[in-house]
Amino acid sequence: MDLRLHNTLTRSKETFEPIDAKNVRMYVCGPTVYDYAHIGNARPVIVFDVLYRLLRHIYGEKHVTYVRNITDVDDKINARALRDFPDLPLNEAIRNVTEKTANQFHKDVEALGCLPPTIEPRATEFVLPRADGKSDMATLIQNLLDKNHAYIATGGEGREVLFDVTSMDNYGALSNRKLEDQQAGARIEAKDHKKNAGDFVLWKESSANEPGWDATFNGEIIHGRPGWHIECSAMSAAYLGETFDIHGGGLDLIFPHHENEIAQSCCAHGTQKMANIWMHNGYLQVEGKKMSKSVGNFVTIHELLHTEKFGGRKWPGEVLRLAMLMTHYREPIDFSISRLVEAEKTITKWRSVVECFYGDAPDGADEDVIKYYRNKDLNFKDTRKEYRNFQFFLRPLGEDLDIRSVIARAQASITAISTGFQGADLPTKNDKYEYTHDTRRTLVRVFSLLGFDLRQKEELTSEQHALITERLAFFADKNFAEADRIRDKLLSQGIQLKDSKDSETGERVTTWEIKR
Missing domain, CATH: 3.40.50.620 (HUPs)
Structure with a gap:
């Protein structure tokens, strides 16, 4: 692609x-x-x-x-x-x-x-020349000195090796800044004896009571530490x-x-x-404000996962992940409790549709899917009929990593499954079930590519998976008596199925858990 x-x-x-x-x-x-x-x-x-x-x-x-x-x-x-x-x-x-x-x-x-x-x-492993000859910071700095892109200056805090920004014709091309507007912006700040305001630190000498490494530049040993960028x-x-x-x-x-x-x-x-x-x-930003310890909205990944600091509860890793991916990666994110709640509802909906198909999703090419289309004479122009095609979901990813659109397509397919692919022009109930089954398998691959493993933490047996799959087929055929029989059978084995409706869409949401 x-x-x-x-x-x-x-x-x-x-x-x-x-x-x-x-x-x-x-x-x-x-x-x-x-x-x-x-x-x-x-x-x-x-x-x-x-x-x-x-x-x-x-x-x-x-x-x-x-x-x-x-x-x-x-x-x-x-x-x-x-x-x-x-x-x-x-x-x-x-x-x-x-x-x-x-x-x-x-x-x-x-x-x-x-x-x-x-x-x-x-970084500590690449400060000084290495035994394996791989690139290191000290050698790169000496190369810059040799090529007149850097110079050694003496300031109030000792010697510094600085990069001369005027030595590079197109400096500032990435940020689209004019040279006169540049600021040093380094973690180790060079204050004195710079040729230009934008010159930045490559190496800074350490005082007698400061830690550092012994590096040689222009024949002189300067005990110090590297700048951030090098x-x-x-x-x-x-x-x-x-x-x-x-x-x-x-x-x-x-x-x-x-x-x-x-x-x-x-x-x-x-x-x-x-x-x-x-x-x-x-x-x-967090809840509409720049994240800051002084504001009190500074939160670590560890706190979100393991404490009740944000929203009074712990948040699963997959929920945090989806909350990040629901916005295009180049756009700003307002990280909020409501956003996490939305992500969790979405994850629950996904899990209810695909969790029993793990271990049954093909990893190979999509030729088999295309062959199936041809054999069934399905119409590619009907978007609903593309849900079985893995490439249908991947196309937005090929356009500037548009993860948000992939998620939207996945949501649409979940809705289609929940409504039995109404209007999909599938000739028989058996074809509709087969079609739905294969769409679920495709979704497993899609979610895996996005980094989501929606399996329950405790695995069911293959027989129990088969029963859940069979129950879904009975629901598709509106054979509720048989669906209830399977539910009761699984309950007797300690597997409780939960059927509910999404409060916003009215779609069926089914999950399971192992009862102790």
Whole structure:
């Protein structure tokens, strides 16, 4: 399928053509692990997880490399490492400080239904030259000095290696900012002796009582620590090469972080591009306000999953995931309790239709589906008759990752199933049931591609699954006596079926649970 993505760099939608279809490469900026990840951090993780799944579907699981870094080089982290583990080497001390928050991040995003990236490098492992020869920060900085894109300056806090923004002709192209409007915007701020106001820190000297690494620049050892931006330039080059396919992150990273990544990488490597396509998800606010600890609406993923801080209850990971995906990834999100309630109702509706079809969904190509259409002589022009076709759901994903439209199509198919595909011109009741059955199987594949596993946590036996499927067929035929017989049989086995109607649409909603 063709994949068209909005490229921030060109401000247009482009057809995605990988540099190498046998190794599609994507880099996404990961968390800084000095604290638990907040709900705003979850959005890029979820959005680019869907893109990762889609790329794997198109090009094959073994042909996609997804790198998402962990930033563990930060002045707060460094200071805490020195304080708590003064006798350990800096990298080891930092690892001790960040291990808990990094592990919690992994647990949180797994609960959100996200796959682990192919590679997850830590910034601390790429500060100095490596034994394996992979790209590192110190070597990249020296390359920039050698090519006159950087210079060493001495300020009130010691020596700094700064990038000269005037040395790059098209600096500011990603953010579309004029050079005179640029600000340094770095986590480590350079205050003095800059040639230009927009020059930013590549390396900053540490004082005698501050932690740091011994790096050599222009023959001098400067004990210090790297700037924020150089980290991603080193880690992406180490695993994806000097130019790769897709670079993603939040809208807030366009400037200065991504702008400066491009400057460092292109000038150090002598390339025209760092990544061919740049993608950015929109901002997130909570209950109509910018998330802030001072406002009191700052909430972490962990709190949403495990405490009753937000809305007086815990929220399942799949509900948080859907709440993120109901809005197009480039648009802003107002994360609210009402949004979560809506997402939970939707998840319940999905589960009632597809949960008993897990393990029965084909993973192969869609030729069999198309063949079925031809044999049944179904009309492709009738949208309702496309619900069995996996590609029908995928088409919006091919247009700038329009997950919202995929969800809308899934909702429409759920409605069609609930109403028995009225008006679908299916010739017999048996065909209608077969058609409905296959649509459910297609939906399982769709939801799996979006990262949703809607199975109950406790599995039923294959016989019990078969009984639930048979009961659905009896409902389709309006044979309620037989449907009730199966309900009672399952109840005697400890499986309670729950039939209800959606308060808004009147559609049948069926769920099950194991009674103790």
